[in-house]
Amino acid sequence: MPIEKISFEESLKKTVIDNGLCTGCGACVVSCPYNCLDYDAGPKIISECKVCGICANVCPRYNVSITSLEQLIFGRERRLEEEFGVFKRVLVAQTRDENIMRVCQDGGVVTSILVSMLEDGVIQGSAISGKDVMNPLKATPVLALSKEDIIQCAGTRYTYSPNLLALRSGVQKKIGKMAFVGTPCQICAIRRIQALPLKKYVEALKFTIGLFCSESFVYDGLVKGLLQEKMGIKPEDVEKINIKGKFIIKIRDGQVKAVPLKEAKEYACRFCNACPDFSAELADISVGGLGLDGWTLTITRTDVGDEILRRVESKGIIKTKPLEDNKLMELLIRMSRKKREASMGKTT
Ligand SMILES: Cc1cc2nc3c(=O)[nH]c(=O)nc-3n(C[C@H](O)[C@H](O)[C@H](O)COP(=O)(O)OP(=O)(O)OC[C@H]3O[C@@H](n4cnc5c(N)ncnc54)[C@H](O)[C@@H]3O)c2cc1C
Structure with missing residues (x-):
C-alpha cells in the first residue's frame, strides 16, 4: 500500500x-x-x-492501525477474548545463571535469552539499554556485542531509553543479526518500520522482546525530586529500584525504602497517558515482573518468539512453570484493560 x-x-x-x-x-x-x-x-x-x-x-503515536500490524505479525487480528494481545504461551520463568540472577530485574529472562542467542550465533548484537556513565539511574541506549555488555545492561532503569538509536548504530556497523529490547511504544515503532518495509532494519532484526510498561519516568523528577529531595537518597547509593505495587528502593547498605506508587506517578512521563499497550502486544516475546518475586512473567506471541523460548528452556538456561492460579492472568488482563481504557481519546 x-x-x-x-x-x-x-x-x-x-x-x-x-x-x-x-x-x-x-x-x-x-x-x-x-x-x-x-x-x-x-x-x-x-x-x-x-x-x-x-x-x-x-511513529507509534501517529495514525497507528493495530489491526493491520497484527495481520502483518500474526497473520490475523486478535480475538475479542485476547485482551493482552495475540499469544501462544504464558508462563513464569527464571534464569538458572546465578550471575545473571544477581543483577537482573525480575527473573533474568531477557538477559539469559540474549546471552544464549549470542552464544548460539542466532544474533551478533542486541539493541538494549544500559546505565548512563554519569547518572547510573538514567537509561541510555546500548548496542551490546558481547555477553559482558549484555549482562552489564541487566536490570530496569525506569527512565526512557530510545533503544532504536542503538539499532541504528548496529545497522551502521553492519551487525547483520540483531535482537531488540524495548518498551511497548518502541516495539510498535519497530513493527511499523517492518510494515513499510525499511529493508536495512528488516534484514538485521531477528527478534524483539517487549517489556511490560505502565509508564516511564522523568529523570529529574524521579531522581532529583523524589529520591534526593523527598527521600534523602543519593543516586549513587541505590542498588536497585523496583515497582511492585509500591515504588521500592534497595540501598547498597542493605536498607529497603518504599513509597506509595502514587508519589512516584507524579513524575511519570506525560506522553505515557496516550499509550494503550501494557504488555508489549506486538513483540515476539513479552516480559514483566507483574508483582512476582524473582520470576519473569513471559508471553510468547509469534512462532519465532516461541521457538527461542523453547530453545532456552530445553538447554536448561531458564526454568519455567505454568501460572499456578488465575490471579496473575486476571492481573495481566486488568492492567491491559486499564491502560487501553485510560489512553482512549488521547492519541492522534
Ligand atoms: C520503563 C519501564 C517500565 C516498566 N513497567 C513495568 C510494569 O509496570 N509492570 C511490569 O510487570 N513490568 C514492567 N517493566 C518490565 C520489568 O521492569 C522488567 O524489565 C521485566 O520484568 C524483565 O525482567 P528480567 O529480569 O527478565 O530482565 P533483565 O534480564 O533484567 O533485562 C532487562 C532488560 O531491559 C532493558 N532495559 C532496562 N531499562 C530499560 C529502559 N528504560 N528502556 C528499555 N529497555 C530497558 C535492559 O537493557 C535489559 O536488557 C518495566 C520496564 C521498563 C523499562
Whole structure:
C-alpha cells in the first residue's frame, strides 16, 4: 500500500510533538532517508523536509492501525477474548545463571535469552539499554556485542531509553543479526518500520522482546525530586529500584525504602497517558515482573518468539512453570484493560 506523503511539520510536529504525545523513541530519526532529523531528547528538524512521509509512518503515536500490524505479525487480528494481545504461551520463568540472577530485574529472562542467542550465533548484537556513565539511574541506549555488555545492561532503569538509536548504530556497523529490547511504544515503532518495509532494519532484526510498561519516568523528577529531595537518597547509593505495587528502593547498605506508587506517578512521563499497550502486544516475546518475586512473567506471541523460548528452556538456561492460579492472568488482563481504557481519546 502506498504511504501517506506528508511533511514532518504537518504530521509529527503538529499533531504529535506539539500535543505532548512524542515518546522520544527516535523511530522517525533513524528512518528518515534524507537525514533531516537529529535526536535531542526527541526529533529535531535540521534540514528541509523532503515530504517522503516515512517519519509519520513509523511513529507509534501517529495514525497507528493495530489491526493491520497484527495481520502483518500474526497473520490475523486478535480475538475479542485476547485482551493482552495475540499469544501462544504464558508462563513464569527464571534464569538458572546465578550471575545473571544477581543483577537482573525480575527473573533474568531477557538477559539469559540474549546471552544464549549470542552464544548460539542466532544474533551478533542486541539493541538494549544500559546505565548512563554519569547518572547510573538514567537509561541510555546500548548496542551490546558481547555477553559482558549484555549482562552489564541487566536490570530496569525506569527512565526512557530510545533503544532504536542503538539499532541504528548496529545497522551502521553492519551487525547483520540483531535482537531488540524495548518498551511497548518502541516495539510498535519497530513493527511499523517492518510494515513499510525499511529493508536495512528488516534484514538485521531477528527478534524483539517487549517489556511490560505502565509508564516511564522523568529523570529529574524521579531522581532529583523524589529520591534526593523527598527521600534523602543519593543516586549513587541505590542498588536497585523496583515497582511492585509500591515504588521500592534497595540501598547498597542493605536498607529497603518504599513509597506509595502514587508519589512516584507524579513524575511519570506525560506522553505515557496516550499509550494503550501494557504488555508489549506486538513483540515476539513479552516480559514483566507483574508483582512476582524473582520470576519473569513471559508471553510468547509469534512462532519465532516461541521457538527461542523453547530453545532456552530445553538447554536448561531458564526454568519455567505454568501460572499456578488465575490471579496473575486476571492481573495481566486488568492492567491491559486499564491502560487501553485510560489512553482512549488521547492519541492522534
Ligand atoms: C520503563 C519501564 C517500565 C516498566 N513497567 C513495568 C510494569 O509496570 N509492570 C511490569 O510487570 N513490568 C514492567 N517493566 C518490565 C520489568 O521492569 C522488567 O524489565 C521485566 O520484568 C524483565 O525482567 P528480567 O529480569 O527478565 O530482565 P533483565 O534480564 O533484567 O533485562 C532487562 C532488560 O531491559 C532493558 N532495559 C532496562 N531499562 C530499560 C529502559 N528504560 N528502556 C528499555 N529497555 C530497558 C535492559 O537493557 C535489559 O536488557 C518495566 C520496564 C521498563 C523499562
